[in-house]
Amino acid sequence: MISIVNLEKNIKKETVLKNINYRFEAGKIYGLFGKNGSGKTMLLRAISGLIVPTKGKVRIGDKTLHEELSFPPSCGLIIENMSLLPQYTGAENLAILGEIKKAATQQDIEHALARVGLDPDSKLKVKKYSLGMKQRLNIAQAIFEKPEILLLDEPTNAIDDSGVELVWQILREERERGATVIVASHQKEELLPLCDVALTMSNGEIKE
Numbered sequence: 001m002i003s004i005v006n007l008e009k010n011i012k013k014e015t016v017l018k019n020i021n022y023r024f025e026a027g028k029i030y031g032l033f034g035k036n037g038s039g040k041t042m043l044l045r046a047i048s049g050l051i052v053p054t055k056g057k058v059r060i061g062d063k064t065l066h067e068e069l070s071f072p073p074s075c076g077l078i079i080e081n082m083s084l085l086p087q088y089t090g091a092e093n094l095a096i097l098g099e100i101k102k103a104a105t106q107q108d109i110e111h112a113l114a115r116v117g118l119d120p121d122s123k124l125k126v127k128k129y130s131l132g133m134k135q136r137l138n139i140a141q142a143i144f145e146k147p148e149i150l151l152l153d154e155p156t157n158a159i160d161d162s163g164v165e166l167v168w169q170i171l172r173e174e175r176e177r178g179a180t181v182i183v184a185s186h187q188k189e190e191l192l193p194l195c196d197v198a199l200t201m202s203n204g205e206i207k208e
């Protein structure tokens, strides 16, 4: 479970997250909607430990980020400007990332690639991937270690219609597995039917 308590983030003179109090539960899909600049990415960054709050805290289970934990211990993430290793294949990218935690097997890697519609045996290096293929690989890297928390910022960016269906299916499966799934998206109409909870952000504030 993720608890956000009186969270505020100021960058320079701007308040980008404002007095956020919310609890995210396991086994649910949370849709995060709102205009450009409303704070969706910032909230995902705060939960992932990538920014330090100006006030308040984020608790992952019974531990507080930046006090007892630097990052959520079991968290898959897609956030803008992610980097993949261009000189390696998709499967090699996952294998290299997987070395850090050693939580995933070769079978987990192949399964994650297949789930996003990439060929696990492909010898194509990521530098030759299209934008949509890179995004599919980003999704595969977020899910391959079966994280308890999944934070996805615009996961369907650059993905074609058949791929988008795969993404929605993956969200359902991850929820079924018991993950807490938080998805920021502008595809509100398509995502809304999948969501257990729809949250709207406006000027750094959150509303259910």
Ligand SMILES: Nc1ncnc2c1ncn2[C@@H]1O[C@H](COP(=O)(O)OP(=O)(O)OP(=O)(O)O)[C@@H](O)[C@H]1O
Residues within 6 Å of the ligand: 011, 014, 016, 034, 035, 036, 037, 038, 039, 040, 041, 042, 043, 201
């Ligand atoms: N690196 C940064 N430095 C300063 N301000 C930033 C930075 N990144 C974001 N902001 C500001 O934080 C606020 C929230 O931005 P955020 O990226 O969270 O919006 P968003 O809801 O994800 O928007 P989008 O729909 O465009 O992805 C905006 O006012 C933005 O200008």
